Amino acid sequence: xxxxxxxxxxxxxxxxxxxxxxxxxxxxxxxxxxxxxxxxxxxxxxxxxxxxxxxxxxxxxxxxxxxxxxxxxxxxxxxxxxxxxxxxxxxxxxxxxxxxxxxxxxxxxxxxxxxxxxxxxxxxxxxxxxxxxxxxxxxxxxxxxxxxxxxxxxxxxxxxxxx
Numbered sequence: 001x002x003x004x005x006x007x008x009x010x011x012x013x014x015x016x017x018x019x020x021x022x023x024x025x026x027x028x029x030x031x032x033x034x035x036x037x038x039x040x041x042x043x044x045x046x047x048x049x050x051x052x053x054x055x056x057x058x059x060x061x062x063x064x065x066x067x068x069x070x071x072x073x074x075x076x077x078x079x080x081x082x083x084x085x086x087x088x089x090x091x092x093x094x095x096x097x098x099x100x101x102x103x104x105x106x107x108x109x110x111x112x113x114x115x116x117x118x119x120x121x122x123x124x125x126x127x128x129x130x131x132x133x134x135x136x137x138x139x140x141x142x143x144x145x146x147x148x149x150x151x152x153x154x155x156x157x158x159x160x161x162x163x
Contacts, residue, residue: 059084059087065084065087065088065091066088068084069081069084069085069088072084078133078140078142078144078145079133079134079140081145081149082129082130082133082134082140082145082148082152083130083134085126085130085148085149085152086126086127086130086134086152088152088156089123089126089152089155089156089159090110092156092159092160093110093114093119093123093159096159096162098113098114098115098116098119098159098162099113099114100113107127107131110123111123111124111127116158116162118158119155119158119159119162122151122154122155122158123155125151125155126148126151126152126155129147129148129151129152130148133145133148
């Protein structure tokens with residue numbers, strides 16, 4: 001029962017199987033080594049890490065938003081001006097560390113972060129106006145823009161009072 005003929009097919013498989021297993025393990029280790037690419041970590045990569053911002057993040061972190069508002073108004077683009085006003089508010093809240101700005105947070109997340117009730121109410125009102133004007137598919141009248149502008153200016157004043 002335990003005997004096998006070394007010249008048979010089964011004998012061939014038994015002799016070759018250990019070598020196939022060793023070759024498989026070596027191939028797996030080489031693949032894993034390439035996949036994890038420790039060479040780049042050991043030798044150090046000259047390529048510096050790149051940071052990609054969303055458009056909103058880039059505006060909030062690197063742009064003069066008041067200039068963008070002026071340009072939008074010169075081009076009579078009230079919707080875009082409202083968007084920039086909203087980003088200006090987010091920038092101000094973030095700079096005063098009243099919120100922790102992250103591109104994937106919702107407006108509701110920011111409302112929950114605000115400790116001050118007057119800021120929270122003002123931000124809720126500004127958010128409602130922003131959503132209505134920015135996401136609505138209609139022309140913004142001078143009257144609607146004036147109300148929004150007043151709301152954003154009041155909120156900016158409240159933000160500047162907080163330390």
